[in-house]
Amino acid sequence: MGNILQGEWDGSGLKIGVVTARFNSEVTYLLEEGALKELKTLGCAEVKAVRVPGAFEVPLAAKALLDAGYDGVVALGAVIRGETSHYDYVCSAVERGCTELQLRTGKPVGFGILTTDNDEQAMDRAGGKHGNKGAEAAQVVVEMLRLIKRIGTK
Numbered sequence: 001m002g003n004i005l006q007g008e009w010d011g012s013g014l015k016i017g018v019v020t021a022r023f024n025s026e027v028t029y030l031l032e033e034g035a036l037k038e039l040k041t042l043g044c045a046e047v048k049a050v051r052v053p054g055a056f057e058v059p060l061a062a063k064a065l066l067d068a069g070y071d072g073v074v075a076l077g078a079v080i081r082g083e084t085s086h087y088d089y090v091c092s093a094v095e096r097g098c099t100e101l102q103l104r105t106g107k108p109v110g111f112g113i114l115t116t117d118n119d120e121q122a123m124d125r126a127g128g129k130h131g132n133k134g135a136e137a138a139q140v141v142v143e144m145l146r147l148i149k150r151i152g153t154k
Contacts, residue, residue, distance in 0.1 A: 007147030009139055011044035014072070016141060017065030018047060021077035023054035027119075030126035031076040031112055031134030038135040039074075042142050055079050055113055056090055059097025062109055066101070072108040072141040076134050078126070081117045091115045108144035112137030 016039055020032040032049065039047045048070065052061045055077030062073040075098050081087045094113050102109040112134045116122045124130045 005147060005150045007143035007145065007150065009042050009142055010146060011039060011042035011142045014044045014142060014145060015046040015048075015070045016044050016138070017062065017068075017070040017073040018049040018138075019058050019061040019065065019073060019075050020049065020051050021053070021055045021058055021113075022051050024078035024080060024122065027078040027080075027114065027122045027126045028076055030123075031078070031114070031132065031137075034127060034132030034135035035074045035076060035110075035112065035138040038138040039142075042138070044142070054090075055094045058094055058113065059101055059109075062098065063101055063105075066105050066107050070107075072110070072145050074110040074112055074134070074137045074141055076112040076137065078114040078116070078122050080114075080119060080122055087115075106148070108141045108148070110137030110139075110141040110144075 018035050020028050050061055058075045065073050079090050098109045114122050114125050125133045
């Protein structure tokens with residue numbers, strides 16, 4: 001069991017982008033606040049935050065940040081179920097875009113896109129009783145960057 005590798009929460013030297021959807025801003029800005037605070041706590045060398053209209057646009061902005069030389073990206077948004085099937089299409093498209101982006105670039109995209117049935121569930125995950133999923137997504141990006149580096153050097 002001595003060959004098990006794991007990343008660390010050490011952001012030193014890392015350039016991290018944060019993409020936040022403005023739609024449902026009462027939720028997403030709390031996620032953003034959590035992510036930015038966590039990246040600072042982890043000691044990231046540089047953090048650039050950008051905002052986009054909605055969750056659907058997050059993968060494109062994340063790609064732009066990765067293309068600009070950022071090591072990883074935290075993707076933040078809140079898709080809250082409504083009365084139409086729009087929810088299903090947006091959730092699927094954003095997940096697919098973020099997944100394809102990280103697999104194509106080899107750089108992590110922390111998935112902090114909430115997909116909830118109602119506003120209360122979203123707020124519970126934006127600093128409420130279920131923590132701040134923005135901060136957790138930031139931790140994931142840093143940990144995955146460190147893990148990828150360790151895999152490449154072992």
